[in-house]
Structures are given as C-alpha cells and as structure tokens.
Amino acid sequence: MNNNSNLKQTDPEIYKLIQAEVARQNDGLEMIPSENHTSQAVLEALGSRLTDKYSEGYPGQRYYGGCEIVDQVENIARDRAKKLFGADHANVQPHSGCPANFAVYFALIDPCDTVMGLNLFHGGHMTHGLKLNFSGTIYNSIQYGCREDGFIDINEMHKLALEHKPKLIVSGGSAYAQIYEWEKYQAIADEVGAFHLADMSHVAGLVAGGVHPNPVGIADVVTTTTHKTLRGPRGAIILANGNASTPLKKVERSKENIPTLIDRAIIPGIQGGPHNHQTAAIAIALKEAATPEFKTYAKQIVVNAKTLAEVLLKHGFELVTGGTETHLLLINLNNKSITGKQAEKALGQAGITVNKNTVPHDPRKPFDPSGIRMGTPALTSRGMKKNEMKIIGELIFKALDNIDDEKILTDIKSEVLELAKQFPIK
Numbered sequence: 001m002n003n004n005s006n007l008k009q010t011d012p013e014i015y016k017l018i019q020a021e022v023a024r025q026n027d028g029l030e031m032i033p034s035e036n037h038t039s040q041a042v043l044e045a046l047g048s049r050l051t052d053k054y055s056e057g058y059p060g061q062r063y064y065g066g067c068e069i070v071d072q073v074e075n076i077a078r079d080r081a082k083k084l085f086g087a088d089h090a091n092v093q094p095h096s097g098c099p100a101n102f103a104v105y106f107a108l109i110d111p112c113d114t115v116m117g118l119n120l121f122h123g124g125h126m127t128h129g130l131k132l133n134f135s136g137t138i139y140n141s142i143q144y145g146c147r148e149d150g151f152i153d154i155n156e157m158h159k160l161a162l163e164h165k166p167k168l169i170v171s172g173g174s175a176y177a178q179i180y181e182w183e184k185y186q187a188i189a190d191e192v193g194a195f196h197l198a199d200m201s202h203v204a205g206l207v208a209g210g211v212h213p214n215p216v217g218i219a220d221v222v223t224t225t226t227h228k229t230l231r232g233p234r235g236a237i238i239l240a241n242g243n244a245s246t247p248l249k250k251v252e253r254s255k256e257n258i259p260t261l262i263d264r265a266i267i268p269g270i271q272g273g274p275h276n277h278q279t280a281a282i283a284i285a286l287k288e289a290a291t292p293e294f295k296t297y298a299k300q301i302v303v304n305a306k307t308l309a310e311v312l313l314k315h316g317f318e319l320v321t322g323g324t325e326t327h328l329l330l331i332n333l334n335n336k337s338i339t340g341k342q343a344e345k346a347l348g349q350a351g352i353t354v355n356k357n358t359v360p361h362d363p364r365k366p367f368d369p370s371g372i373r374m375g376t377p378a379l380t381s382r383g384m385k386k387n388e389m390k391i392i393g394e395l396i397f398k399a400l401d402n403i404d405d406e407k408i409l410t411d412i413k414s415e416v417l418e419l420a421k422q423f424p425i426k
C-alpha cells in the first residue's frame with residue numbers, strides 16, 4: 001500500500017466527486033441555515049494525522065498510551081470553549097449535535113422520565129422529543145409549540161410543565177427566527193424542579209459574536225453543534241457551570257454534579273474514542289470565533305438576514321414571526337400557492353440551495369410542507385453583504401414566481417453563477 005499517493009491517484013472516483021461538490025458549492029448559493037464554510041485552517045486539521053489516534057477518556061485520564069499530544073489539543077479546545085462562552089466546564093468530545101443531546105439526557109434523567117421540547121414541526125429538533133427519535137421513544141415526550149403568529153408559546157409551555165412535571169426541559173430549535181428567551185425556560189424548569197438544557201446549536205456563532213443572548217450562566221446545561229453559525233468542523237460541545245470531579249466517579253444527579261455527569265455520559269456512557277482531528281479543528285474554530293473579525297461577521301449574518309427579509313416581504317412573502325432577529329428566515333408559501341417542495345426544487349434549479357420546512361400549524365405533511373427555510377451564514381462567510389442580499393432576494397422572488405419556467409430558472413442560474421464567482425469560498 002502506498003501511503004504517500006494522493007487522493008487523485010488512489011481513488012479518482014471519490015476525488016472527482018469531491019471536486020464536483022467543491023464546484024457545486026462555489027458556483028451556487030448555499031442558503032441552508034445550518035450550513036457554513038469553514039476556514040482552510042479548520043480543513044487542514046480535519047485532514048491531519050490526529051485522526052489516527054485513539055484516546056478514550058479525558059486529558060490526563062486516558063485508557064491508551066501516547067496521548068500526551070492529543071491531551072494538549074483537547075485541553076486547548078476545552079479552555080477556548082470555556083472562555084468564549086463563559087462556562088466553567090466544557091466537554092468537546094461529542095461527535096455531533098445528536099449525540100451531545102443524547103449524552104445530556106443519559107446524564108440527567110432515566111428512561112421513561114418526562115421531557116419537554118419544542119415540536120420539530122414548529123421549529124424544534126428531533127432530539128427535543130420527536131416520537132420517532134430516541135428522545136421520544138426512550139423518554140415520555142411532551143411537546144410545546146408556537147402560537148399562530150409563529151412565536152414560541154411560552155405560556156402554553158408553562159402550563160404543560162405544571163401539568164406534566166417534566167424532569168428535563170429543552171429550549172432551542174432549528175427553524176426559529178427569533179431570540180430564544182433562555183431565562184424564561186430556566187424559571188419554569190426551576191419552578192417544576194426540572195433540569196434545563198439549552199440547545200444553542202443554531203445560534204452559537206451569534207452568541208459568540210455578541211448578537212444573541214448567551215444561555216451559559218442561565219441554563220443548567222448548554223449544547224451546541226460547532227458547524228453551523230460557529231463556522232467550525234462538524235462536532236459539538238457541552239457546556240455547564242461547576243467543575244467535574246477528578247477522577248470520574250459516580251455521583252448523584254444534582255445541579256452541582258452536572259459537569260461530572262456529562263463527562264461520564266459521553267464516556268463510558270455513549271461514546272468511545274474522541275475524534276482528535278475534529279477536536280483540533282474545533283479548537284481552531286473557537287480561536288477564530290474569539291476574534292473581532294468574527295464579531296463583525298456575526299453582526300453581518302443578522303444584517304444580511306434582515307435585508308433578505310425586507311426584500312421578500314416587499315414581494316408579498318409571508319415570514320413566520322413576521323421577520324428575523326437571527327441568521328434564518330422561515331417562509332410560509334401558502335399565500336403564493338406553491339409548496340415548500342416545489343420551491344426547494346425551483347430554487348435548486350436556479351443554483352440556490354434552501355430546504356423545504358414545515359411551518360407552525362402546517363396543514364401539509366412534513367415531506368411536502370408549506371414552507372422553506374433559508375439563512376445567511378454561508379453567504380456571509382463568502383463576504384456577501386447587504387447589496388448582494390438585495391440581488392439574491394430579487395432572484396429568489398423571480399424563481400418562485402416562475403417555478404415551471406425552465407428558461408427563466410436557467411437564466412437565474414447564470415446570474416447566480418456570476419454573483420457567486422465574485423465571492424469564492426476561501
């Protein structure tokens with residue numbers, strides 16, 4: 001086996017597909033709000049030899065030899081996460097967002113205990129209690145939703161919490177365009193004696209950049225993916241206050257013990273070896289997110305989303321909650337007599353990638369819902385600003401006004417390409 005041969009020679013089939021994907025991203029507009037473009041430094045760490053190393057355990061307490069270097073990497077990642085978000089404790093090992101959330105459930109509650117989260121079809125996430133997910137099968141899931149105006153119905157949630165006495169309340173979501181009021185969830189959790197998990201996956205970059213309230217210091221425990229607005233590699237972090245006991249020992253389920261409970265839940269609870277290449281890449285992304293440039297970036301993400309919202313509102317589009325305070329827009333297409341599926345397809349033909357999405361109280365089914373969800377993190381990473389958002393808003397309007405016209409959609413695709421070429425992914 002020749003370990004020195006590069007990918008192009010070793011596996012031209014996969015090489016070509018990677019090149020094709022890079023071209024697809026460069027030539028189009030990636031507007032799925034959970035996506036972003038990482039830096040070259042992050043990519044370099046992901047492609048490093050750190051991927052070869054096994055290191056089950058935590059720095060200084062590993063089950064394998066040869067961990068002295070990866071220990072340093074993980075310590076740097078943990079320290080940067082704590083500093084950036086103001087937490088006492090950070091676990092940077094979750095392989096992604098779903099396992100991070102699973103670890104919190106595993107750490108804090110027992111099977112069959114009651115959990116409460118935002119209904120996926122109102123903008124939550126499947127790990128917040130969807131019946132088909134572990135969170136809705138292993139646990140007794142009660143779901144809260146949004147009001148008719150699209151805002152999360154905190155009053156309904158409060159009533160449900162008093163009625164069902166959940167052991168865990170989950171805040172956060174994946175298709176909500178407004179500010180999460182973390183302290184309201186914590187107050188309700190305290191009232192009913194529940195733990196509160198704030199899942200800030202979507203807004204973590206906005207939190208780091210100071211344009212969205214930070215749940216750390218309010219919520220009992222916070223999870224975040226690292227690959228959305230935070231602009232890192234795929235991965236996740238769990239943050240909490242207090243300190244983990246060393247060495248890991250069995251402790252009772254109390255708020256003070258959350259750091260220890262979380263660390264034990266990740267390993268030996270639900271994962272084996274950490275992905276060290278990923279940990280290094282997370283460390284790099286956290287360093288980037290602590291810079292003044294990142295603050296400017298986070299601000300621009302929101303300015304861009306608001307600009308796009310203005311253009312779409314002007315053209316008669318109905319935005320759930322009436323607008324956005326974050327990186328994303330949820331559009332209800334019912335008044336345009338097109339479905340989310342049709343819109344996703346037409347925009348795709350025009351080189352604009354978005355995703356179909358349910359809207360709160362959607363009369364349609366999840367696989368063919370009434371809405372689309374779009375966001376500005378990836379476009380903003382390419383350097384696009386208000387002017388480009390105005391152009392893109394007009395292109396989206398034109399495409400959705402002509403979903404069956406191949407010629408118009410092809411013409412829009414050429415315009416998209418022209419624009420995209422001016423903002424290469426760096």
Ligand SMILES: Cc1ncc(COP(=O)(O)O)c(C=O)c1O
Pocket residue numbers: 034096097098099101124125127172173174199200201202225235
């Ligand atoms: C709010 C929220 N939590 C968790 C996740 C899960 O993350 P992953 O896809 O990395 O498992 C997502 C991903 O979409 C999310 O939006």
